[in-house]
Amino acid sequence: MFKFIVRRLLQAIPTFFGITLLSYALMALTPGGPVAALAFGANLTAREVERLKIQLGVNDPWPVQYVRWLVGDDWMRWDSDGDGIADGAVLIPLDVDGDGNPEPPGTRRGILRGDFGNSFVFKRNAMEILVERFPATFELGFSSLLIGALTGVVVGIFAAVNHKRWFDHISRVAAVIFDAVPVFWLALILLLLFGSQLGLLPLGGRCRPTLTDTCPPLHLRLEYLILPTFVLATGIIAGYSRFTRASMLDVVSQDYIRTARAKGLSDRAIWVRHGARNALIPIATFLGPAITFILSGAAVTETIFSWPGVGRTVVNAVTSRDFPVVMATVIFTSLATILGYLLSDILYVIIDPRIRLE
Secondary structure (H helix, E strand, C coil): CHHHHHHHHHHHHHHHHHHHHHHHHHHHCCCCCHHHHHHCCCCCCHHHHHHHHHHHCCCCCHHHHHHHHHHCCHHHCCCCCCCCCCCCCCCCCECCCCCCCCECCCCCCCHHHCCCCECCCCCCEHHHHHHHHHHHHHHHHHHHHHHHHHHHHHHHHHHHHCCCCHHHHHHHHHHHHHHHCCHHHHHHHHHHHHHHHCCCCCCCCCCCCCCCCCCCCHHHCCHHHHHHHHHHHHHHHHHHHHHHHHHHHHHCCCHHHHHHHHCCCCHHHHHHHHHHHHHCCCCHHHHCCHHHHHHHCCHHHHHHCCCCCHHHHHHHHHHCCCHHHHHHHHHHHHHHHHHHHHHHHHHHHHHCCCCCCC
């Protein structure tokens, strides 16, 4: 297994850089740009626009911007006057940390050296911003995944056990409905019903606003988690229930199930010990990529419910063309996806000893 993991990690390297290259190109070629977003329609002169582009590091063609974002800009600068400070190829000093004091050139080291750049909007390190919002995203994503996966698997097993009965028909219809209903529409309807009309649940946010901008423990603010968790969990329940039902129906038609029946085993032992255990093996394909779901969050749901997570932050970053924040999210989402699929393959071996990766 060790050789398999190493081989998969090596194969993931070109995939990762391909994702970052494509993402940066799409972001840089989008009409508008960070200068227009930050200027808010102000009548800037050509010199002021160029100066702002240089400060943000978006004055060069996008391939040069990508390389500078990847490996830093030390290679682009040289000591032109022999004072020991790299100042060549730079028009003005760069205020990297936004404190009003421009730093000498050569302060951008690139993501390969751990420098993700400063947010154009917040004037802070992009990674620090995402780390601050990650607990809220993990809280919402993990709750939705846990409730959705457990409920979906149970519903799928019961639907297969009661094949062609009323529970099977109702669960299939409900799964199709939850798959078809847009997330934003469901979220708005629930907010209108339970939040505005009935007043049973809050309209948004993670907790009551406080002076310290911190939230109390989870058990003291569960009412804020109910609606967004339900909205995210509905899609997971629909997917897991349909997949589990189909897998169970395929398993119960196997010869070893008929042999178990011939031996006189109880229905419970057949369905749980022999049927469900083997039917859940394909479910491992969902568990690995689910890490991406937890890390990235649901942008639409977090935006509608004003949930202060990574998804909402990325939506705002895309709107304001905040390149460092967007690309920092792309990096860790890509890594989570690659590692998630690797985890799925490993889970296959853990769940089913008959499978060998080598």
